[in-house]
Amino acid sequence: MVELEFHGAAQTVTGSMHLLHLPGGPIALDCGLFQGRRGWSRRMNLSFPIRPGDLKAVLLSHAHIDHSGKIPQLFRDSFDGPIYATSATCDLCNVMLADSAHIHEEDARYWNAKRATSQADRIEPLYTLADARRAARNFRPVRYNRPVPFADGCTATYIEAGHILGSACILVEITRSATMRLLFTGDLGRSKMPILRDPANPLPEVDYLITESTYANRTHSDAPSMKQSLVRIINETSKAGGKVIIPAFSLGRTQHLIYCLSHALGDGSLKRLPIYVDSPLSVNVTGVFKKHPECYDKAAEDFWLEQGDVFGRGYVRYITDVEESKGLHRKKGPMIIISASGMCEVGRILHHLKNNVTDERNTVIIVGYQAQHTLGRRIVERNEEIRIFGTMYKLLARVEVMNGFSAHADMEDFAQLLGPIAPKLKGAFAVHGETAQLAAMSAILSNAGCRNVQAPAPGEKFSL
Numbered sequence: 001m002v003e004l005e006f007h008g009a010a011q012t013v014t015g016s017m018h019l020l021h022l023p024g025g026p027i028a029l030d031c032g033l034f035q036g037r038r039g040w041s042r043r044m045n046l047s048f049p050i051r052p053g054d055l056k057a058v059l060l061s062h063a064h065i066d067h068s069g070k071i072p073q074l075f076r077d078s079f080d081g082p083i084y085a086t087s088a089t090c091d092l093c094n095v096m097l098a099d100s101a102h103i104h105e106e107d108a109r110y111w112n113a114k115r116a117t118s119q120a121d122r123i124e125p126l127y128t129l130a131d132a133r134r135a136a137r138n139f140r141p142v143r144y145n146r147p148v149p150f151a152d153g154c155t156a157t158y159i160e161a162g163h164i165l166g167s168a169c170i171l172v173e174i175t176r177s178a179t180m181r182l183l184f185t186g187d188l189g190r191s192k193m194p195i196l197r198d199p200a201n202p203l204p205e206v207d208y209l210i211t212e213s214t215y216a217n218r219t220h221s222d223a224p225s226m227k228q229s230l231v232r233i234i235n236e237t238s239k240a241g242g243k244v245i246i247p248a249f250s251l252g253r254t255q256h257l258i259y260c261l262s263h264a265l266g267d268g269s270l271k272r273l274p275i276y277v278d279s280p281l282s283v284n285v286t287g288v289f290k291k292h293p294e295c296y297d298k299a300a301e302d303f304w305l306e307q308g309d310v311f312g313r314g315y316v317r318y319i320t321d322v323e324e325s326k327g328l329h330r331k332k333g334p335m336i337i338i339s340a341s342g343m344c345e346v347g348r349i350l351h352h353l354k355n356n357v358t359d360e361r362n363t364v365i366i367v368g369y370q371a372q373h374t375l376g377r378r379i380v381e382r383n384e385e386i387r388i389f390g391t392m393y394k395l396l397a398r399v400e401v402m403n404g405f406s407a408h409a410d411m412e413d414f415a416q417l418l419g420p421i422a423p424k425l426k427g428a429f430a431v432h433g434e435t436a437q438l439a440a441m442s443a444i445l446s447n448a449g450c451r452n453v454q455a456p457a458p459g460e461k462f463s464l
């Protein structure tokens with residue numbers, strides 16, 4: 001008997017992890033970190049639904065931390081199995097998980113030094129750099145569209161998801177007397193997005209589907225019109241003498257922005273101005289993007305062959321040094337600063353926001369999803385005052401929200417990609433969404449002919 005158990009990203013958008021209980025032992029689809037309010041996320045992150053040592057393998061869809069960020073913790077807690085992922089995902093995780101370990105170590109150090117009220121209140125980091133290094137040794141790169149045996153009678157095939165570099169939907173085939181097929185979308189991307197290939201279409205027909213729902217209730221602007229809007233906003237801000245501050249995830253969004261800006265500078269629509277990418281992680285991740293041109297779409301490949309680089313060589317200053325980062329505040333005049341974290345919770349972006357939100361000439365451009373209770377969400381909601389490092393600042397800068405840069409499928413993409421496979425599904429599970437998005441995904445699949453759509457609660461189990 002095969003059972004599917006939902007642990008993370010069940011009725012929420014972070015902590016992606018689903019367990020497939022097979023006769024030979026459980027395997028995990030993703031192993032992501034919960035992100036959000038400190039107390040809640042720490043509580044959620046401290047435990048696993050099973051003993052990690054019992055787990056046989058992890059099938060990882062892509063390198064975003066909410067899908068991969070608890071992998072080092074598995075190793076800390078005695079797991080020693082393989083993690084299957086595409087080659088680009090393996091390289092990205094190498095960088096992302098080391099960075100995540102560093103954040104957890106710093107967080108524990110800060111808490112113990114400044115906030116802990118007693119010896120009992122002291123905390124250990126969720127995991128350390130040593131755990132991340134151990135995890136890195138167990139990554140097994142797989143190629144797209146080649147079935148990989150991962151357990152007795154079971155294969156996994158990684159299919160282009162078009163979401164970020166290396167992202168995949170995972171087709172799991174379990175053969176006993178008959179073959180049962182399950183497709184896990186991971187995060188699905190969109191067609192015509194910069195750099196990346198489109199998601200595979202058609203997707204394979206399967207018995208069961210686990211699908212993300214992040215933007216199942218939205219329609220995004222298309223990518224070319226987003227580039228035009230971005231350029232218009234930057235030119236307007238620049239004309240007013242202001243700075244453009246863009247909080248952006250280090251992985252994916254930062255590279256998409258630079259690619260768009262490189263094009264706009266090349267075709268003359270964007271006036272030349274200083275562009276800074278101020279985040280050591282973004283710099284490292286961009287290095288991985290440069291290493292994997294085999295994942296680019298045709299347009300990016302052509303641009304790469306022509307220019308030798310698609311990430312702004314000669315236009316963009318990449319900053320890793322702390323002093324140089326601090327020095328940006330003293331520079332006058334229009335400029336673009338792209339910095340992390342994408343939800344404005346930690347990292348150098350906080351300094352840039354603190355230094356710039358009270359000046360109405362400046363613009364903050366929000367280009368990514370902002371979860372509830374984050375500073376990014378408060379900026380999107382245009383709160384009159386926002387708290388940064390414990391101090392309240394008036395939010396006088398212009399705020400522009402551009403969801404069209406999303407690397408997630410929207411309702412039309414979902415209908416197009418999942419609609420054709422919906423009628424033959426025995427069951428579909430909508431995950432990775434809040435209540436409204438899960439309801440929208442249920443409607444998309446039901447309208448396309450799927451008669452059994454669930455939005456599983458954490459801990460819920462289903463026999464397949």
Ligand SMILES: [Zn+2]
Pocket residue numbers: 062064067163187
């Ligand atoms: Zn993702």
